[in-house]
Structures are given as C-alpha cells and as structure tokens.
Amino acid sequence: MARAPRQADIAAAAGVSQTTVSLILSGNTDGMRLAESTRRRVLKAAETLGYVPDPVATRLASSRNHMIGVYTFASAFPTAVDGFYYPILAGIEEEAAAQGQDLILFTGTGGLEARSDDKTAIRRTRIADGCLFFGRQVPEEPIDWLLGGGFPLVYIGRRDELSGRIPYVGVDYVAASAAVINRLVAAGHQEIRYLRSIDDALSSTDRERGVLTAASSAGLPVRRIVARAADAEVPALVERWRGEGVTAVVVEETDTGSLSAALMDAVRGIRVPEELSLAVLGQPVGHPELSGFEVPRRELGRQSVRLLVNQITSSSTGDPEQMLLDCIPIAGSTIGQAPC
Amino acid sequence: MARAPRQADIAAAAGVSQTTVSLILSGNTDGMRLAESTRRRVLKAAETLGYVPDPVATRLASSRNHMIGVYTFASAFPTAVDGFYYPILAGIEEEAAAQGQDLILFTGTGGLEARSDDKTAIRRTRIADGCLFFGRQVPEEPIDWLLGGGFPLVYIGRRDELSGRIPYVGVDYVAASAAVINRLVAAGHQEIRYLRSIDDALSSTDRERGVLTAASSAGLPVRRIVARAADAEVPALVERWRGEGVTAVVVEETDTGSLSAALMDAVRGIRVPEELSLAVLGQPVGHPELSGFEVPRRELGRQSVRLLVNQITSSSTGDPEQMLLDCIPIAGSTIGQAPC
DNA sequence: TCAATAAGCTAATCCGTATTAGCTAAGGTG
DNA sequence: CACCTTAGCTAATACGGATTAGCTTATTGA
Numbered sequence: 001m002a003r004a005p006r007q008a009d010i011a012a013a014a015g016v017s018q019t020t021v022s023l024i025l026s027g028n029t030d031g032m033r034l035a036e037s038t039r040r041r042v043l044k045a046a047e048t049l050g051y052v053p054d055p056v057a058t059r060l061a062s063s064r065n066h067m068i069g070v071y072t073f074a075s076a077f078p079t080a081v082d083g084f085y086y087p088i089l090a091g092i093e094e095e096a097a098a099q100g101q102d103l104i105l106f107t108g109t110g111g112l113e114a115r116s117d118d119k120t121a122i123r124r125t126r127i128a129d130g131c132l133f134f135g136r137q138v139p140e141e142p143i144d145w146l147l148g149g150g151f152p153l154v155y156i157g158r159r160d161e162l163s164g165r166i167p168y169v170g171v172d173y174v175a176a177s178a179a180v181i182n183r184l185v186a187a188g189h190q191e192i193r194y195l196r197s198i199d200d201a202l203s204s205t206d207r208e209r210g211v212l213t214a215a216s217s218a219g220l221p222v223r224r225i226v227a228r229a230a231d232a233e234v235p236a237l238v239e240r241w242r243g244e245g246v247t248a249v250v251v252e253e254t255d256t257g258s259l260s261a262a263l264m265d266a267v268r269g270i271r272v273p274e275e276l277s278l279a280v281l282g283q284p285v286g287h288p289e290l291s292g293f294e295v296p297r298r299e300l301g302r303q304s305v306r307l308l309v310n311q312i313t314s315s316s317t318g319d320p321e322q323m324l325l326d327c328i329p330i331a332g333s334t335i336g337q338a339p340c
Numbered sequence: 341m342a343r344a345p346r347q348a349d350i351a352a353a354a355g356v357s358q359t360t361v362s363l364i365l366s367g368n369t370d371g372m373r374l375a376e377s378t379r380r381r382v383l384k385a386a387e388t389l390g391y392v393p394d395p396v397a398t399r400l401a402s403s404r405n406h407m408i409g410v411y412t413f414a415s416a417f418p419t420a421v422d423g424f425y426y427p428i429l430a431g432i433e434e435e436a437a438a439q440g441q442d443l444i445l446f447t448g449t450g451g452l453e454a455r456s457d458d459k460t461a462i463r464r465t466r467i468a469d470g471c472l473f474f475g476r477q478v479p480e481e482p483i484d485w486l487l488g489g490g491f492p493l494v495y496i497g498r499r500d501e502l503s504g505r506i507p508y509v510g511v512d513y514v515a516a517s518a519a520v521i522n523r524l525v526a527a528g529h530q531e532i533r534y535l536r537s538i539d540d541a542l543s544s545t546d547r548e549r550g551v552l553t554a555a556s557s558a559g560l561p562v563r564r565i566v567a568r569a570a571d572a573e574v575p576a577l578v579e580r581w582r583g584e585g586v587t588a589v590v591v592e593e594t595d596t597g598s599l600s601a602a603l604m605d606a607v608r609g610i611r612v613p614e615e616l617s618l619a620v621l622g623q624p625v626g627h628p629e630l631s632g633f634e635v636p637r638r639e640l641g642r643q644s645v646r647l648l649v650n651q652i653t654s655s656s657t658g659d660p661e662q663m664l665l666d667c668i669p670i671a672g673s674t675i676g677q678a679p680c
Numbered sequence: 681t682c683a684a685t686a687a688g689c690t691a692a693t694c695c696g697t698a699t700t701a702g703c704t705a706a707g708g709t710g
Numbered sequence: 711c712a713c714c715t716t717a718g719c720t721a722a723t724a725c726g727g728a729t730t731a732g733c734t735t736a737t738t739g740a
Binding site: 007008018019021023025026053054056058060 | 729
C-alpha cells in the first residue's frame with residue numbers, strides 16, 4: 001500500500017460521498033441527520049482502511065490542529081542551565097498531554113540562518129494553534145504582528161512590552177522577595193544588604209522592587225541596601241559589609257546560579273546564621289538548607305499551557321490574560337536572630 | 341483584524357497570476373523563464389505586504405515542512421529519570437537546529453485517550469517529514485505500517501523487530517560491557533559476578549552478552565556469573581558472594597539507576613576496591629568515581645537526527661540504515677588488583 | 681391529491697501553495 | 711508567408727478535509 005487512505009477512499013468503500021464521511025468522522029452532526037446504518041458503514045470502512053485524519057489538511061481547512069508551539073529564542077535545552085528550564089518544559093509537556101495537545105518546538109532556524117532574523121522565523125509559529133514564548137527579550141515587531149492577527153500566544157515570564165497587551169504567566173517575585181525581607185526584619189535584622197546581578201532582566205528588577213518596598217515600609221535605610229556585583233567582586237564586598245556591621249545578606253538567584261554560588265563561597269569562613277544570616281531570592285539546586293523561596297517552575301509551564309489553550313478555545317478577543325504565580329517560601333536554616 | 345496576505349494578494353498587487361508569485365517566491369525557476377522586471381515587481385509587492393508563506397499550506401501541497409517528530413511512548417520529560425533522557429533530547433534539539441528542522445513532540449494523546457491506542461496515535465507522526473521513536477517496546481503493527489508507507493523513521497536504541505527493517509541508532513553495549521570484564525580480568529579477577537535487572541530489554545541482554553562473551557574467552561567459569569535480582573534482594577546476594585570468594589561485582593545501570601544504587605548501599609561496609617572491585621555498565625549520575633563507561637547520550641540524539649534527515653532527503657528506498665555508537669570508558673577508582 | 685415538511689444525503693467550494701500543461705506573442709527560419 | 715522556436719506567463723488542478731447550500735425522496739397535513 002502506497003498512500004495513506006483519505007476520506008475519499010472511505011467514501012468509495014462505503015458508497016457515500018466524501019462530505020458524508022467528513023460529517024460522520026468529525027462527529028459534526030450540527031443540524032445534519034444521518035442514518036445510523038450509514039454511520040456504522042462509514043465507521044467500519046474507516047476502521048478497515050486504517051484511516052487517520054491528516055493533521056495538515058485538517059488545519060488548513062479548519063484552523064485547528066491541536067498543536068501548540070514552543071518558541072525559545074535560544075536553545076530549548078540549554079546545557080548550562082538545564083536545572084532551570086527543565087521543570088518548565090516538563091510542566092508544559094505534562095499539561096499539553098493532559099489537554100490533548102501536541103507540542104512543536106521551534107528550533108529550526110537556530111543553526112542555518114541566524115535566529116536574529118526573528119521576523120520571519122517567529123511567523124512560522126502560525127502552523128500551530130497557538131504558541132508559548134520563552135526568553136528574555138521580546139522582539140516587539142513580530143510579536144505585535146502575531147497579536148494583531150489574533151494569533152493566540154502566551155509568554156512565560158512577566159512582560160510589559162507593547163503596552164501590556166502580551167498575555168503571560170509570570171512569577172510574583174515582588175511579593176516573594178518582600179516576604180524574605182520581612183522575615184529578616186522580624187528576626188531583628190537592621191543592616192541588610194541585597195546582592196543582585198548586573199543584568200537588568202524584569203525578574204531582577206522585580207526582586208529589587210520587592211526588597212526595596214519591604215525595606216522602606218520597615219523603616220530600614222533604603223539607600224545602601226542594593227549592590228550590583230559580578231561574581232568576582234563578591235568576596236571583597238562581603239568583607240566590607242562585615243566591617244559595616246551587616247547582619248544579613250540576601251542574594252538574587254539567576255538562571256545560572258553563579259551569583260549565589262559566589263556568595264556561598266565568600267562566606268565560607270563565617271558561621272551561618274549565628275554571625276550572618278543568609279537568604280536567597282530563589283532556590284539554588286542542591287541547597288535545601290538555604291532560606292528563600294521556590295520558583296514554581298513546573299507550575300509555570302502548566303499554567304502557561306492552560307492559558308494558551310483557553311485563548312485558543314474561547315476565541316473571545318477580550319483583554320489579554322496575564323497571571324502571576326506565587327512562590328513557595330522555603331524556611332531553610334540560614335536565617336537566625338540578629339546578633340546583639 | 342487584517343488577514344495574513346496570501347500569494348493571491350501579491351499577485352493582485354503586482355498584476356500577475358498566483359502561479360507566477362509561487363514560482364518567484366519559491367525560487368523554483370526550474371525550466372521557467374521569468375522577466376527580471378516581473379521578479380522585482382513581485383518581490384517588492386511581497387515585501388510591502390509583509391508576506392510569509394503559510395507552512396500548513398506549503399506542507400499540504402508539497403509534502404515537506406522541515407519538521408521532524410519525536411514520539412516517546414511515555415512522557416518526553418520523565419521526572420524520575422530526567423538525567424537519563426535529557427541529554428538525548430538536548431542532542432536531538434541541537435542537531436535538529438543545526439539541520440534547520442523544527443521538532444514536533446507527540447505527546448498529545450497521553451492524557452485524554454490512552455496512549456495504548458498506539459495504532460491511531462502513532463500515525464499522527466505523519467504530519468512531520470519523519471519521526472524519531474523512543475522507548476522500550478516496538479508496537480510492530482503501526483511501525484510496519486509507517487515503514488510500508490515509506491515514512492522515514494529512526495528508532496533510538498537497537499531494534500531487531502520486523503526482521504531488522506527498523507532503522508536505528510543504538511549503543512554498542514556488547515563491546516563496552518566486554519571491555520569492562522576484560523579490564524577486571526587484566527587486574528587478576530577470577531570470581532566475578534554480574535548483577536542485572538529482571539527486565540529483558542535489549543539493552544540488558546546486550547550487556548549480558550558482552551559480559552558472557554568476554555568472560556568465556558577469558559576462560560572464566562561462565563555458569564555462575566549472571567544474577568538477576570530485584571533491588572531488595574541485593575544485600576543478601578552480596579553477602580553470599582562474599583562468602584564464595586567473589587572479588588569483583590559488575591552491575592547493570594538502568595534508566596532508573598535503582599539497581600546500582602542498591603548495590604552501592606549493600607557494599608557500604610566493604611572497602612572498595614581493596615576488598616572488592618566494583619564496576620557499572622553505564623554511569624550513575626553524580627558518581628564519577630565508579631569504574632564503567634559513559635553512554636554517549638547526547639551523541640545518540642544527534643546521530644539519530646542525522647540519520648533521519650538523511651532518510652528524508654535521500655529518498656532512496658535502499659537498505660535500512662542502522663548504526664551503533666561506542667561508549668566512552670570511565671576509568672574511575674573502584675577497580676583494583678584482585679586480592680591475594 | 682397537492683403541497684409542505686423533513687430526513688438523508690451530495691455537489692461545489694474553500695483553505696493557501698505547488699506543479700503541470702499549455703497558451704500567446706515576438707522573433708527567427710526556410 | 712507558413713512554420714517553428716522560445717521567452718514569459720497563466721489556467722487548471724492537486725493536496726485532504728470542512729462547510730455551505732442545496733437536491734432528492736418519503737412522509738405528513740389539509
């Protein structure tokens with residue numbers, strides 16, 4: 001047998017028209033009445049021939065193929081930071097499977113033409129019913145183009161571009177970070193420092209905002225709290241802070257985890273939390289003892305799929321759906337009472 | 341909301357036919373001569389309108405869409421064994437990107453209808469230009485159906501079903517396992533035991549074959565070498581072996597890693613390698629000290645994509661391509677000279 | 681008995697691109 | 711001048727399924 005059977009083949013076998021086959025197989029008896037005997041005859045013929053609908057044709061004709069795209073701007077499986085992205089992907093897959101959707105990973109143009117040619121590359125996502133986007137930058141022009149065309153999409157991570165019209169599922173870093181500061185304040189800490197990355201991603205500025213808000217409403221001197229530093233500068237910074245009477249250090253956890261690792265190196269000789277309290281805005285892999293919070297990555301993947309499928313099926317052109325997920329506080333054992 | 345421009349729109353704008361637009365945009369001047377002025381006019385109109393070819397229609401018309409499927413009989417991102425599959429997926433993605441192919445993860449039917457309905461589910465893979473398969477069992481009927489239809493596919497892992505007609509990229513467990521035994525023999529070990537899983541996957545029997553071949557050609561008593569055991573039976577087994585004067589234990593590494601973990605637990609009180617040498621046919625994550633070999637997982641992913649793309653582009657209906665990859669020996673520090 | 685209904689089905693068309701077959705007009709040949 | 715090229719383009723159709731607008735028959739109502 002050369003070709004896969006089509007509806008036309010079933011029609012011929014059952015002695016009906018292709019239209020009838022389509023109606024019966026898609027279950028679309030919307031106003032149409034078909035004899036039970038015909039239905040059975042067609043279904044049997046379909047079974048015998050081993051018919052499977054061609055998803056491409058289905059999509060072309062009906063603009064639905066139960067596939068959702070995942071567009072990643074870089075690699076979908078980054079080796080260096082796999083611990084970070086893997087749970088998100090796992091969550092996406094889990095929910096997609098639950099919703100009966102296949103996944104298309106758009107990685108194709110990464111090697112041959114530069115992915116920088118986003119304008120064209122991104123448009124390929126239209127083969128799917130909708131698409132998840134994933135990555136730090138937002139190439140506004142093509143995203144705007146997709147949105148304008150009514151194409152369902154959801155960003156993973158909070159996005160403020162395009163005047164807030166981008167649907168997303170993000171993480172409430174502001175609240176989670178504020179909670180960490182509040183905990184330190186409750187433990188009596190007054191001299192707190194926050195160590196953040198040099199990079200200006202939204203997830204970084206959100207954490208900073210949470211830190212500053214909580215600090216100022218606790219009446220702490222906000223001026224000196226925040227420090228930006230590269231990994232190499234961390235030891236000297238800690239040294240200085242010790243001299244200034246700092247009793248607690250909070251560090252941002254980034255996707256590579258290098259900053260928190262550098263801090264943990266720098267405090268090696270110091271007793272934690274007796275001499276110095278430590279907290280991480282995030283959770284370094286393999287360090288459950290660190291106080292901080294857990295980013296709900298798996299949930300992030302799951303919810304983004306839900307939101308997307310919602311968009312696809314509801315087809316209401318209403319307001320963009322955006323949602324923030326709460327982090328889970330991690331008590332840990334590196335926050336203690338402030339000394340003296 | 342304006343609809344995405346089609347070739348017909350360009351045709352109207354440039355005052356030519358849709359055929360001409362298609363010819364010019366696809367660069368398919370195969371035997372066709374078109375005036376340079378027309379070409380420029382059409383290209384300009386396409387640019388102005390922001391035309392992007394519809395991949396769905398392209399695929400429907402031409403049976404090529406630069407997408408390769410990945411069909412995993414279970415979850416593509418299994419949580420329990422992520423260390424095992426992740427590198428393979430990463431390799432697949434890497435090579436797919438390099439080859440300009442997008443990836444379709446077929447996970448869709450996992451939740452709603454049981455994936456056990458493989459016959460139908462597998463056929464969905466035909467939306468892609470070809471598909472990678474991934475998993476222990478081979479559902480022969482649908483795979484045969486795909487092969488018969490000339491659909492390009494590659495299995496990850498050695499497959500002997502369907503009289504060897506299944507293209508695959510596998511791992512040469514036989515040679516790698518034999519090498520481990522040879523190393524033990526060279527270190528003077530005579531009383532060796534091989535602990536394997538109860539399961540009868542090809543990767544298990546291959547390892548056993550390598551062990552037995554090497555043992556018999558080294559003149560070892562082959563009869564008592566192999567032991568099948570569940571995790572819970574391992575401690576008792578090790579106890580008995582110690583009484584029998586066994587000097588080296590080799591254990592199979594499976595995807596869950598539970599058997600090797602059980603063995604490592606059971607030998608906790610024994611000095612390794614002074615009293616007992618240990619080797620693993622594979623490499624447990626986080627245990628670089630264990631002697632054994634590394635399964636080239638990333639390479640497995642990469643090569644499978646190459647083989648598949650080869651099949652897709654060559655279109656020669658010749659013999660199925662099958663290949664075995666070599667493992668990388670890991671010296672480790674758990675093999676020592678045989679005592680006494 | 682004639683028209684009005686309704687049940688059961690089909691012809692035709694669309695989705696957007698690729699491809700084949702062929703048409704037209706200009707130029708060259710005998 | 712009839713005939714052939716050939717360059718340059720187009721009409722028609724395929725791809726496989728969804729959908730709209732009917733078209734037959736039998737059945738019912740008046």
